[in-house]
Amino acid sequence: MKIHELLHPKEQIIKIIDRIYKRGMTTTSGGNISIKDEDGNIWITPSAIDKGTLRTSDIVCIAENGAILGRHKPSSEFPFHKAIYDTRPDIKSVIHAHPPALVSFSIVHQIPNTNVIPQAKNICGPIGYAKYKLPGSDKLGDVIAAEFAKGFKAVIMENHGIVLGGTDMDDAYQRFETLEFCASALLYGQMVGTPNYLSDEDIQAFYDQVVALPEASQKAMYPSKERAKRAEICTIVKRACQQGLMTSSYGTVSVRWDKNDFLITPRDFSRWEIQLEDIVQIRDGEREKGKYPSRATAIHHEIYQRNPEVNSIIMTQSPYLMAFAITDTHLDVRTIPESWIFLQDLMAYPFGDHFINGNHTKLLEEAKPALIIKNDSVLITGDELLQTFDRLEVAEFSAKSLVMGASLGDLKPINDQQIQELKEKFL
CATH class of the missing domain: 3.40.225.10 (Class II aldolase/adducin N-terminal domain)
Structure with missing residues (x-):
């Protein structure tokens, strides 16, 4: 059973942000998650609220008409979430975080090679790369949306982190977790040897x-x-x-x-x-x-x-x-x-x-x-x-x-x- 089939968007977001936080893939203040529902509303984590204690009542809704519904401000990174949704109608969920292994690639300006294990290539697909822009700015949204416009569902953000999209929350999280695992394996592999890669064949x-x-x-x-x-x-x-x-x-x-x-x-x-x-x-x-x-x-x-x-x-x-x-x-x-x-x-x-x-x-x-x-x-x-x-x-x-x-x-x-x-x- 996929979590999006029964749970409200607010409940889906809480379930996944809790999982990401407890697995050490984001910090108290870092990262944000959103879902675009069938009515065009965007549900997103709030700005400056502890990720370790979030409740469904903390999740913010930005209605299709732009109205903000909720008791908090939406995440400061809402502009690039909206830019992704506007660019890619097939994407219904977005995850942005600063997981350690992928941040390592981000700060050395490299993209992990997912040909290291079969399902990483299959699940993550090719990885995009967005140049650094001021967090929360429209320019950041522009460079990220430009990468998603090329067909990518995962984009390394230069000196920032990672952003991934999916057809639903399960799809986005699976891509996120798989890519962080792949990056971790590559980093640890380089500590003990030289990684070997698989061909597409x-x-x-x-x-x-x-x-x-x-x-x-x-x-x-x-x-x-x-x-x-x-x-x-x-x-x-x-x-x-x-x-x-x-x-x-x-x-x-x-x-x-x-x-x-x-x-x-x-x-x-x-x-x-x-x-x-x-x-x-x-x-x-x-x-x-x-x-x-x-x-x-x-x-x-x-x-x-x-x-x-x-x-x-x-x-x-x-x-x-x-x-x-x-x-x-x-x-x-x-x-x-x-x-x-x-x-x-x-x-x-x-x-x-x-x-x-x-x-x-x-x-x-x-x-x-x-x-x-x-x-x-x-x-x-x-x-x-x-x-x-x-x-x-x-x-x-x-x-x-x-x-x-x-x-x-x-x-x-x-x-x-x-x-x-x-x-x-x-x-």
């Missing part, structure tokens, strides 16, 4: 290779064991989003529930909004009637068939792990005992080895407990889903420590004798 191959499971002819049955697994998946997905281990545009979670049958998250859904009824049942190699599972369903299916001890899988992208996924730098988890015990020797596989095309046996049979797929994702397996999620957290923390420690010097790993002692005691 590589990205197209990713979408072309997706295996479509046949649809079940009968309506699915939902025994209590199955329903409990659905709730478990929803809880973990929400937790992963809150912790920055998953974005609205990427992340797949599955759980085995009966022999080789399993439950998996759907495709083309904001991970933030997934509900029990959105989870897709895979039974006897067929997808639940009327639903479309994750594009990664085929590889999950193969892993469950080949590895009976694996009962849950998470495929996701988190910024520090992806720093190693987009570079040739090895993620050595021999950092602290917990990291090695949970992850052992974390292997990396080339982009494309996860395509279900006959060349995937080694990856599938070594898919435990964790591996990296270059320029794509990290794949974590486990028994119970909470154990799998714990491994994901440990993996991301380990990667973060290595990225942060890169400025201090080379890793001094746990030695072979110490590893042997860990094997004897814990494995």
Whole structure:
């Protein structure tokens, strides 16, 4: 369910600004969000009101006739929001903020290359660049609108931040979060190595290779064991989003529930909004009637068939792990005992080895407990889903420590004798 389908524009804005603020992608005073409704009214965050405590009563409406409705002044950046809407009738929501990674690109006058992971290019599209103009001025609105007029939906604002548009609030937020994640991965990747990029042909191959499971002819049955697994998946997905281990545009979670049958998250859904009824049942190699599972369903299916001890899988992208996924730098988890015990020797596989095309046996049979797929994702397996999620957290923390420690010097790993002692005691 998309949030714009049921919520009033004021409620949509509050939900998203709260999410952006709590994820550390804007400050108390920074950023603004707007929605243009079906009547031509523009709803926008107020000027100089704490983003951490905003309520629906704080949101300002600028009517189509120019009248301002509300108890506050509209955001000082309203002129460029209106300029975007006037230029692009297809855009119904605008997000402007100062997220740290994208501001880094803004202040060095660069545009992040989204060809680093497939869905970033697909979701964000080409990125525009607007020259610096005084905040709140009509000139700023002119240069931003000129970029949107070229067809861009995301524009780097020189020495300022980022502005993105969408066909609705979900679309705009997904683009915003995905682009900030992409920028973060690139920055962290440069701290440990040199980012490698995908060609347009590589990205197209990713979408072309997706295996479509046949649809079940009968309506699915939902025994209590199955329903409990659905709730478990929803809880973990929400937790992963809150912790920055998953974005609205990427992340797949599955759980085995009966022999080789399993439950998996759907495709083309904001991970933030997934509900029990959105989870897709895979039974006897067929997808639940009327639903479309994750594009990664085929590889999950193969892993469950080949590895009976694996009962849950998470495929996701988190910024520090992806720093190693987009570079040739090895993620050595021999950092602290917990990291090695949970992850052992974390292997990396080339982009494309996860395509279900006959060349995937080694990856599938070594898919435990964790591996990296270059320029794509990290794949974590486990028994119970909470154990799998714990491994994901440990993996991301380990990667973060290595990225942060890169400025201090080379890793001094746990030695072979110490590893042997860990094997004897814990494995």
